[in-house]
Amino acid sequence: MNMIPFKGDFIDGRFVLPRAGSERAVSEDPGDLDRPVGEFTFDEAAVDDAVQAARRAFGPWSKRSTKERTGYLIRFRHILKARASEFARLISREMGKVLSESKAEIARVLAKLDSARREEADLIRSTVHPIERGVVGRLRFRPRGVVAILSPFNVPAYLASAQIIPALLHGNTVVYKPSELTPFVGQFIASAWKEAGLPKGVFNLVQGAGVVGQTLVSHSNVDVVIFTGSWAVGSKVQEQVSRHPHKLCALEMGGKNSAIVCRDADFSVALDETVSGAYLTTGQRCNATSRIIVEEPIANRFIDGFLRRVNSIAIGYSQDLNAWMGPLVSEKTLKRVEGYLTRARAEGFEVLREGGRFDCGRKGHYLKPSVHLRRHFPNEPLQDGTYTDDEVFGPDVAIYIVRNLDEAIALNNRSHYGLVASIFTKSKAKFERVLREAENGLIHWNAATTRSSGRLPFGGLKRSGNDRPVGFFSPYVCTIPTSSVERALL
Template sequence: MDKPAPKADVFQANRDRVAPLLKKLRADGIGHMIDGKIVPSISGETFETKSPVDGAVLASVARGNAEDIDAAATAAALAFKSWRDMGPAMRRKLLHRVADAIEDNAEDIAVLECIDTGQAYRFMAKAAIRAAENFRFFADKCAEARDGLNTPSDEHWNISTRVPIGPVGVITPWNTPFMLSTWKIAPALAAGCTVVHKPAEWSPVTAAILARLVKEAGVPDGVLNTVHGFGEEAGKALTEHPAIKAIGFVGESATGSAIMVQGAPTLKRVHFELGGKNPVIVFDDADLDRALDAVVFMIYSLNGERCTSSSRLLIQQNIAEKFVEKLTARVKALKVGHPLDPATEIGPLIHERHLAKVCSYFDVARQDGATIAVGGKAYDGPGGGHYVEPTLVTGAHGRMRVAQEEVFGPFLTVLPFTDEVDAIAIANDIRYGLTGYVWTNNVGRALRVADALEAGMIWLNSENVRHLPTPFGGMKASGIGRDGGDYSFDFYMETKHVSLARGTHRIQKLGI
């Protein structure tokens, strides 16, 4: 059996792989994909996308506006009928081809995403494979997308079916952008919808790759259109466009509120997966070694730039001191480094503005009266990019800003609690409600807490492990609607009721 390559060799191999990709990217630039063609913006305007590793310009990107969105929405509308009417077996075949293409290009996608977003290779190496799995899962559901219910009554045969809603807009974020884009785009295409995709302006590189792979897989022109640009320009135009029937959005809660307002005149259906300030609750009877692993992973992996991160540690008081002591040692040992280095656990943050935001919470913690036990400052990493030290805050209480506001970085706040009632109260005293994590070996307690937590997703004795058929989404300020399995089809499709009379029921006679 061959031994795995040393990490130093993998690091060099990653740099060797990404170099020609970056050279081509800089030479070609990034255009929109509209109606199967790569095109510049109608205005001719562009913007630069830079690497968070060293600030180097990666590419010149077409800057879309309302004209480009109109062209893309028109293409999606024209392609809709034929895509909707295509047999599910053929749609399934095409979406499996997309998955094949993603797998064939997984390594290129991984290293480019590292350079474009700052995410560590150890996580991005798997993200592209997960994206392919998203396409395969929904490809296999094409045949059942229209399935409904048979609900017969005495005199009628009642059935329901689903039909695709029409062209939809998908607006995706900059954290693990390739994989998250497929979470939205794959079910929309499987449902029979056409798509206009507006990726985050801070991470446009792999969105352009996805558009190209979808075309090369044989998906008809106009079915997936990608328009790059800024939220206040291209994004706003997409949410307001009358041809777009629904908007699927992943991002900040404030942006979700703005999209609801923008889409209201055209009565757009919306699906929002928004922010989170998620609790991980550790009781004294838990498997503390496993709980510690999960606590560290769910806030410090992916640079802490994940909506489902467990950014509040609620720890029972009688075990808090020893648990935090072990936690402190683990946080101090985290490796900050170049994202292409497989040894790296935390890479640079996505953008200088986001770095400034995360760093601002160091002063907030001190002003609140909390203690920064680990970290609390920027980090001088390779390339001089947007690095920050993984940070652990102790001595906090639930009403502090560091316990209420989403930092979206490698920043964990510790909150002691006394008992089950206290833990639930602290966990729910927040505007968000995306996820919750509970660690206890008392099954009754686990079920009680899971039922009481105001969150859309709960993991008991586990970190976040995504299972595609299950509903993914939050409540309160964390979102509207659910992704996953048939839950995705409920958003991208309209339910239609058809009633067939047996011919025996009495019809009232009027005008006799």
């Protein structure tokens, strides 16, 4: 495959190449390192140009009717649908996930475009409340202004679009920074919005590494920051934003997610859902299953079935239709995961299935799925930098054996994170108990931790977020609720 030409940042309605001497980088195909996706350059100086363009465009754009703004979304949808196959191949090539996952991701973007202008719009409709004779109270939602969106590499089209779409629909302007690992996915998105005919400055794209993101987050003319990524980076984003009290900040920062398998679980459902939860996207999901907590009476039977299914996972190149799991996104990521696997042994875990690099006939960042076991409840304090407590973000899962649901819930809550918990049981009462007691923002019943819906809010507790759930609740992040007490004098 040929390298893709780099167009530059997208600012004020046109692509602009960074100035001479800017930093240069290469976007890899993580599954075929002999065929890079393309070279790109970046310069944090472009951030100010992008933010100023967005600020200039905000007034005119916010004054347009919702019907007018919806028209641009509909045109974007038509463009995306027509080029869906091309876009899916690009996502898989640049990020490494298998083609079926990329196609499903684009389908979610199309669904988001539909739900944003239908169901989600109902969340922020104006309401009127009588107060006294001749006086009413009215609640309206106004756009906030310039929205900075920093999106991750793992679901690069959907997680970016899920924030861009509501921000634009409700009258905001956008400066979008994609991951430096998926710059050409970002370029594709910008090209589609350009083709949709958005007015100049309404949507802007800046490319680059962390320094570009830091410059964007700290810019005084940004009103909203929406970040999806690791806790380590997200906590720095929050620190920077705290210096600007006017900015709203929404953070989604990963998880150490648990699947609790009770003794009355449907085995087939539990096995299928936990395998997909642990290894979908090669484990590179904030909602991936990190821990499977199994009740002792069924532990041996569950482990045998789980290992049989893991042994059948087909690893391969992203464009290979027979592959179920692709490579990790980078050599840095692969080495980090390998480090956690080494630490697992030192922390007392049994190795049920060895990880290690995998040769699929191409030079890439391939790693075999691994499984670890711990037979006793961890009583040591939570500690950063450990396999037990960190988010591994790779094709690995730890199985814990517990005596009962009390221990299972306690182990689920023993975490710095609080994104997703799933429970597999036929008992609604057990599920409702987990709903009450689990310290998570998302709680599933007989469904993988990776299950989600654009028609539901998405966000976690503790290090997983800052109580600004997005997903279906995105309109609340990019609008200002405004109350009025009104007396009409005729």
